[in-house]
Amino acid sequence: xxxxxxxxxxxxxxxxxxxxxxxxxxxxxxxxxxxxxxxxxxxxxxxxxxxxxxxxxxxxxxxxxxxxxxxxxxxxxxxxxxxxxxxxxxxxxxxxxxxxxxxxxxxxxxxxxxxxxxxxxxxxxxxxxxxxxxxxxxxxxxxxxxxxxxxxxxxxxxxxxxxxxxxxxxxxxxxxxxxxxxxxxxxxxxxxxxxxxxxxxxxxxxxxxxxxxxxxxxxxxxxxxxxxxxxxxxxxxxxxxxxxxxxxxxxxxxxxxxxxxxxxxxxxxxxxxxxxxxxxxxxxxxxxxxxxxxxxxxxxxxxxxxxxxxxxxxxxxxxxxxxxxxxxxxxxxxxxxxxxxxxxxxxxxxxxxxxxxxxxxxxxxxxxxxxxxxxxxxxxxxxxxxxxxxxxxxxxxxxxxxxxxxxxxxxxxxxxxxxxxxxxxxxxxxxxxxxxxxxxxxxxxxxxxxxxxxxxxxxxxxxxxxxxxxxxxxxxxxxxxxxxxxxxxxxxxxxxxxxxxxxxxxxxxxxxxxxxxxxxxxxxxxxxxxxxxxxxxxxxxxxxxxxxxxxxxxxxxxxxxxxxxxxxxxxxxxxxxxxxxxxxxxxxxxxxxxxxxxxxxxxxxxxxxxxxxxxxxxxxxxxxxxxxxxxxxxxxxxxx
Amino acid sequence: xxxxxxxxxxxxxxxxxxxxxxxxxxxxxxxxxxxxxxxxxxxxxxxxxxxxxxxxxxxxxxxxxxxxxxxxxxxxxxxxxxxxxxxxxxxxxxxxxxxxxxxxxxxxxxxxxxxxxxxxxxxxxxxxxxxxxxxxxxxxxxxxxxxxxxxxxxxxxxxxxxxxxxxxxxxxxxxxxxxxxxxxxxxxxxxxxxxxxxxxxxxxxxxxxxxxxxxxxxxxxxxxxxxxxxxxxxxxxxxxxxxxxxxxxxxxxxxxxxxxxxxxxxxxxxxxxxxxxxxxxxxxxxxxxxxxxxxxxxxxxxxxxxxxxxxxx
Ligand SMILES: Cc1ncc(C[n+]2csc(CCOP(=O)(O)OP(=O)(O)O)c2C)c(N)n1
Ligand code: SF4
Ligand SMILES: [Mg+2]
Numbered sequence: 001x002x003x004x005x006x007x008x009x010x011x012x013x014x015x016x017x018x019x020x021x022x023x024x025x026x027x028x029x030x031x032x033x034x035x036x037x038x039x040x041x042x043x044x045x046x047x048x049x050x051x052x053x054x055x056x057x058x059x060x061x062x063x064x065x066x067x068x069x070x071x072x073x074x075x076x077x078x079x080x081x082x083x084x085x086x087x088x089x090x091x092x093x094x095x096x097x098x099x100x101x102x103x104x105x106x107x108x109x110x111x112x113x114x115x116x117x118x119x120x121x122x123x124x125x126x127x128x129x130x131x132x133x134x135x136x137x138x139x140x141x142x143x144x145x146x147x148x149x150x151x152x153x154x155x156x157x158x159x160x161x162x163x164x165x166x167x168x169x170x171x172x173x174x175x176x177x178x179x180x181x182x183x184x185x186x187x188x189x190x191x192x193x194x195x196x197x198x199x200x201x202x203x204x205x206x207x208x209x210x211x212x213x214x215x216x217x218x219x220x221x222x223x224x225x226x227x228x229x230x231x232x233x234x235x236x237x238x239x240x241x242x243x244x245x246x247x248x249x250x251x252x253x254x255x256x257x258x259x260x261x262x263x264x265x266x267x268x269x270x271x272x273x274x275x276x277x278x279x280x281x282x283x284x285x286x287x288x289x290x291x292x293x294x295x296x297x298x299x300x301x302x303x304x305x306x307x308x309x310x311x312x313x314x315x316x317x318x319x320x321x322x323x324x325x326x327x328x329x330x331x332x333x334x335x336x337x338x339x340x341x342x343x344x345x346x347x348x349x350x351x352x353x354x355x356x357x358x359x360x361x362x363x364x365x366x367x368x369x370x371x372x373x374x375x376x377x378x379x380x381x382x383x384x385x386x387x388x389x390x391x392x393x394x395x396x397x398x399x400x401x402x403x404x405x406x407x408x409x410x411x412x413x414x415x416x417x418x419x420x421x422x423x424x425x426x427x428x429x430x431x432x433x434x435x436x437x438x439x440x441x442x443x444x445x446x447x448x449x450x451x452x453x454x455x456x457x458x459x460x461x462x463x464x465x466x467x468x469x470x471x472x473x474x475x476x477x478x479x480x481x482x483x484x485x486x487x488x489x490x491x492x493x494x495x496x497x498x499x500x501x502x503x504x505x506x507x508x509x510x511x512x513x514x515x516x517x518x519x520x521x522x523x524x525x526x527x528x529x530x531x532x533x534x535x536x537x538x539x540x541x542x543x544x545x546x547x548x549x550x551x552x553x554x555x556x557x558x559x560x561x562x563x564x565x566x567x568x569x570x571x572x573x574x575x576x577x578x579x580x581x582x583x584x585x586x587x588x589x590x591x592x593x594x595x596x597x598x599x600x601x602x603x604x605x606x607x608x609x610x611x612x613x614x615x616x617x618x619x620x621x622x623x624x625x626x627x628x629x630x631x632x633x634x635x636x637x638x639x640x
Numbered sequence: 641x642x643x644x645x646x647x648x649x650x651x652x653x654x655x656x657x658x659x660x661x662x663x664x665x666x667x668x669x670x671x672x673x674x675x676x677x678x679x680x681x682x683x684x685x686x687x688x689x690x691x692x693x694x695x696x697x698x699x700x701x702x703x704x705x706x707x708x709x710x711x712x713x714x715x716x717x718x719x720x721x722x723x724x725x726x727x728x729x730x731x732x733x734x735x736x737x738x739x740x741x742x743x744x745x746x747x748x749x750x751x752x753x754x755x756x757x758x759x760x761x762x763x764x765x766x767x768x769x770x771x772x773x774x775x776x777x778x779x780x781x782x783x784x785x786x787x788x789x790x791x792x793x794x795x796x797x798x799x800x801x802x803x804x805x806x807x808x809x810x811x812x813x814x815x816x817x818x819x820x821x822x823x824x825x826x827x828x829x830x831x832x833x834x835x836x837x838x839x840x841x842x843x844x845x846x847x848x849x850x851x852x853x854x855x856x857x858x859x860x861x862x863x864x865x866x867x868x869x870x871x872x873x874x875x876x877x878x879x880x881x882x883x884x885x886x887x888x889x890x891x892x893x894x895x896x897x898x899x900x901x902x903x904x905x906x907x908x909x910x911x912x913x914x915x916x917x918x919x920x921x922x923x924x925x926x927x928x929x930x931x932x933x934x935x936x937x938x939x940x941x942x943x944x945x946x947x948x949x950x951x952x953x
Binding site for chain 1: 649651678679680681683685688693695696699700701702703704705706708709711712713714715716717718719720721723724741742744745910913914915916917919920921922923925927928931932933934935936937939940941942943944946947948949950951952953
């Protein structure tokens with residue numbers, strides 16, 4: 001099964017610390033400026049230098065790709081390990097670019113490669129009688145899979161370059177990534193001028209760096225003259241005038257800034273901290289909002305402090321949040337309960353990675369749904385929102401703070417590593433569509449103000465700490481209207497019930513079709529998923545159309561308050577054996593949450609927990625197997 | 641709204657009769673009565689323990705947080721509204737055991753908060769276990785066996801963490817404690833007062849009588865001057881304070897160990913990067929206009945210019 005694609009898929013690989021990310025940024029910028037839609041995902045080890053990392057780029061003239069897909073058209077490797085790691089991913093006509101000096105390199109000499117992976121590669125090669133060398137791997141790719149390999153003498157290119165600009169060979173090594181960039185640019189039909197736009201974009205005012213890179217690129221274009229336009233991507237016709245080129249962390253930070261966030265506390269953790277860095281970069285808003293204004297970004301001593309400080313900030317009326325991933329969230333849950341009982345509008349931006357414990361710290365997953373929904377002792381209302389792509393993430397970041405203030409309760413905004421570290425082209429948001437809703441927030445207290453005086457209504461008017469004429473108490477203990485400790489059973493009965501009822505109000509007020517969104521109307525099957533399953537599910541459904549199966553995708557956006565009636569209604573339209581939960585975890589957590597809320601029990605599951613994202617074709621094939629009655633539970637494992 | 645000159649609430653104070661916490665509460669209330677902040681301009685933040693109840697008894701904003709977390713809660717409050725007078729009441733277990741990391745962090749930030757340690761050497765509210773300030777070898781009333789863990793020295797820890805005002809006082813000497821509290825509140829920066837607080841129920845070793853026999857006032861020591869007026873004096877004065885910090889036994893010093901008037905605070909540093917910070921801290925900024933964001937499309941483009949790509953066809 002393959003789709004006739006007009007898009008270009010590129011896999012760039014090399015040791016961490018050799019500028020692969022920069023390379024992908026340059027290429028992404030160059031294509032985006034050319035009007036292409038770009039998707040760029042990144043896989044890397046928990047390591048700073050030396051281990052293998054790779055970037056999967058998709059460049060599409062028409063549609064925005066939102067998921068990785070198998071079958072790169074170009075595989076470009078800085079080193080031998082890239083070839084060994086990815087040669088089996090080649091398809092008919094894939095161009096593999098490698099350094100001729102590693103041609104004879106033996107598999108067993110690659111010390112940075114994990115033994116299990118190396119053993120599997122050896123097995124693959126030996127089983128088909130190929131040498132366990134780069135040469136053997138390249139021959140395998142060409143003879144078994146139909147790929148073409150193109151060797152370049154990277155060092156010869158760098159020699160020419162170092163002589164031209166007068167630097168040492170050693171200094172020239174840091175330009176290795178530019179060889180890949182220029183080779184790919186030449187193959188895919190970018191002129192040197194078009195490539196230069198990418199360098200300019202990436203290096204801004206650093207004119208010398210841009211010039212040096214252009215000199216090297218010109219040399220590479222000469223070396224690769226016969227590859228020019230080899231797989232030219234069709235010209236885009238309907239591109240907008242401008243794009244944002246952003247990853248998930250960045251787009252959430254943008255949402256928070258637009259949404260009026262004024263305090264963020266965090267403790268460094270992958271894949272969340274880049275968001276806080278971005279906020280700090282933009283901390284001074286004086287030129288933009290009312291000639292005054294800024295965001296205080298505080299790096300705390302741990303995540304307990306991060307959430308505690310964010311809560312303290314929220315008490316004073318600032319919009320506040322913290323961002324973390326699983327291990328950090330674990331430390332936050334006691335304070336989450338404090339925010340719950342004290343009805344504090346605070347946002348936790350929760351980027352899932354592979355757990356449990358340290359797990360797969362730089363890889364992805366969707367294993368933290370239960371943790372987001374159920375962690376912390378006692379009962380209290382919380383809202384849990386999940387974003388499936390960059391656009392959702394931007395608006396959700398704002399909605400999260402709005403709902404936190406409206407319902408006076410903590411909001412957990414779940415994302416994942418796949419989204420956080422994937423860069424895409426995104427059309428600009430429409431800010432006039434955005435509402436800032438602060439809920440029942442009073443500037444000044446009415447006479448005899450009591451923070452928790454509810455008069456039977458679950459949401460009490462809120463006055464912030466420090467407001468003139470208001471004296472307010474808060475306690476983690478059960479409290480009376482004033483916020484003082486009280487263990488009286490009848491007070492407990494009423495206070496607890498009123499707090500819990502806020503969720504019912506939210507359930508009535510927030511349209512259910514916004515909390516679960518149905519894409520497509522195909523009647524043959526229904527995929528059900530959440531988070532970054534969205535992109536891959538939508539593309540798989542397209543692909544399956546060509547196989548004669550028409551499907552739809554039910555995308556869960558809000559897990560609390562859960563849109564139970566709407567979800568039950570959609571599910572009831574399909575036969576149970578045609579409803580498939582697709583998730584990046586073992587337990588099928590979202591399916592269980594649906595069962596809990598609707599009584600519907602899933603019979604079919606497609607699951608992946610390798611820490612790598614779900615790819616379009618593996619999902620399509622697994623769906624086919626299920627639809628054809630061959631299986632009930634498919635476990636996916638594509639991707640190095 | 642009523643103002644109460646004595647800063648007392650109407651609640652029954654439910655500490656054991658004779659508890660040193662009464663002295664601390666009275667001293668805080670007296671200090672406030674003299675400094676006369678409006679009750680809404682004060683935030684008393686506490687952790688969990690007998691000491692944690694303090695804010696409920698003071699007529700001003702009170703935030704009774706989690707065990708060990710008063711400092712980070714207070715940090716978020718103070719950074720978002722630096723106009724508030726923020727005072728922390730915490731137990732020794734709370735601040736120096738479960739919350740010790742935060743205690744160190746506040747010193748590093750020199751944020752303008754006053755920390756009052758209710759130092760009773762025991763975990764009062766959980767019925768008398770050893771707290772981190774109880775010396776090894778001591779067996780207070782509830783302990784099954786003598787303590788086998790060494791004690792933290794709160795003064796030394798505060799000094800080395802970067803607090804710019806470090807003092808000790810005795811809960812039963814309310815007038816002196818009140819003076820120290822006032823000085824601490826007026827000091828610009830992170831301040832610690834280690835208050836020796838008898839726990840009449842669980843601490844039968846460090847009693848009021850025991851302390852009375854040993855306490856002496858640093859202020860009365862000839863030549864004692866803990867104040868840093870010029871940065872060059874810092875290390876010498878820190879050294880002096882540290883050696884006093886280890887004095888314990890027959891003579892126990894109370895009073896101000898160290899006061900550095902030369903160091904900037906974290907809010908000063910924030911204000912260097914965001915000049916309008918003190919005028920418009922996070923809690924005092926407008927963030928919407930008629931329910932819409934303050935940023936419009938044009939400003940969005942400007943702020944995020946580095947993420948914007950103009951398509952060149
Ligand atoms: C996370 C957590 N662990 C344990 C407790 C139980 N606990 C309540 S008070 C307390 C110790 C109090 O001792 P201290 O901080 O010295 O305050 P004191 O009662 O002596 O004033 C403990 C351990 C808790 N409330 N929270
Ligand atoms: S247990 Fe000790 S610290 Fe607690 S109230 Fe009683 S005397 Fe005071
Ligand atoms: Mg204690």
